[in-house]
Amino acid sequence: MIKDKLLRKRAGFEGQRLIVIPKKIVSEFLVKDPVTRQVYITDIGYYPKAMFHYAERLHGISQHIIIYCIEGHGWIEIDKKRIGISPSQFIAIPANTPHKYGADEKNPWSIYWAHFKGENAAFISELIIRNSNNYKPQLTYSEDRIRLFDDIYYNLEKGYGDDTLRYVNMIFYHFLSSMIYEDMFNREKKELAPGVVETAIKLMQDNIQKTITLNEMASFSRLSVTHFSSLFRKKTGHSPIEYFNHLKIQKACQYLSFTNMTVKELAFNIGIEDQYYFSRMFTRLMGMSPSEYRKRITGNSRPVS
Numbered sequence: 001m002i003k004d005k006l007l008r009k010r011a012g013f014e015g016q017r018l019i020v021i022p023k024k025i026v027s028e029f030l031v032k033d034p035v036t037r038q039v040y041i042t043d044i045g046y047y048p049k050a051m052f053h054y055a056e057r058l059h060g061i062s063q064h065i066i067i068y069c070i071e072g073h074g075w076i077e078i079d080k081k082r083i084g085i086s087p088s089q090f091i092a093i094p095a096n097t098p099h100k101y102g103a104d105e106k107n108p109w110s111i112y113w114a115h116f117k118g119e120n121a122a123f124i125s126e127l128i129i130r131n132s133n134n135y136k137p138q139l140t141y142s143e144d145r146i147r148l149f150d151d152i153y154y155n156l157e158k159g160y161g162d163d164t165l166r167y168v169n170m171i172f173y174h175f176l177s178s179m180i181y182e183d184m185f186n187r188e189k190k191e192l193a194p195g196v197v198e199t200a201i202k203l204m205q206d207n208i209q210k211t212i213t214l215n216e217m218a219s220f221s222r223l224s225v226t227h228f229s230s231l232f233r234k235k236t237g238h239s240p241i242e243y244f245n246h247l248k249i250q251k252a253c254q255y256l257s258f259t260n261m262t263v264k265e266l267a268f269n270i271g272i273e274d275q276y277y278f279s280r281m282f283t284r285l286m287g288m289s290p291s292e293y294r295k296r297i298t299g300n301s302r303p304v305s
Helices: 002-007 023-030 121-130 143-157 162-180 187-192 196-206 214-220 225-236 240-258 263-269 275-286 290-298
Strands: 017-020 040-047 054-057 064-071 074-078 081-085 089-093 099-103 110-117
Touching: 017 143, 023 040, 023 162, 040 143, 040 162, 064 074, 064 121, 064 162, 074 089, 089 099, 089 121, 121 162, 143 162, 196 214, 196 225, 196 240, 214 225, 214 240, 225 240, 240 263, 240 275, 240 290, 263 275, 263 290, 275 290
Parallel strands: none
Antiparallel strands: 017 040, 040 110, 054 099, 064 089, 064 110, 074 081, 074 099
16 A cells, blocks of 8 residues: 555646746636636646556545546545546536546556636536536547647746737637537548448447447447437437347347357357347347247248257
8 A cells, every 4th residue: 555655646647738827827827817707717727647656635626627538547536435446537626626637557548638717617527427427427539629739838828918918818718619519520621531330330230249338339339429419410310339230130040040049159259148138139129039930031940049
């Protein structure tokens, strides 16, 4: 345990970027200016492959926090729950909320992060959490979103002029909106970019012998479950799980037509352990039992169970 504490660190990562806005700038400008007082950054940074990154705040801090993971893994403890964080997920931590978080020991996360305050900050933090699941909304990786962050950082590096502070915090508002309303932020690209649904179907085809959950499909596609399901249904007319079952039954029909597998054997080969559940699903989708199907296709009246 002592060794673990010695290894942990709050900062100091090769390639890291960090800016903390001086308190004087916050108190004399950010909290008073009509533009920035709504929402303003107090700290912002990027930690790549942040080995041993760790923070523990028993009473929280006065700022709201967002952490956007783009690679690797990490975790957060909040509301007495420990939650794993994976690529394309981000954490929202309300101000004054006790929490801990850290990088995975074997595959440490690379994160963009910011602390922010302002008259609308609490509402925005609440909005993020309300639209998320367990404090960790899922996002599609977006170069446009990263460019927003880079633009904020680049301009803050040049100093704290009034116009610079207004500009970067207006961009930050856009950065936050890209996380809260991702579907709108990526609308044009998602409509024009083919491949999300096709790639998911390829995943199903390549793993027909396995069970893949909806969460796994969405994570593979780097989309939230809700958006992935909506996109998939719009494209195919079916839910992802329903479509996967169709592919499994399609493969079962091939086994019934071209092999001598029993129902139990072929059910196992399409990732369904319960042969009776498989038979019911087959009958529901095909309008006949597996044995009736084999007899109709091959003329073989041999029982298949």
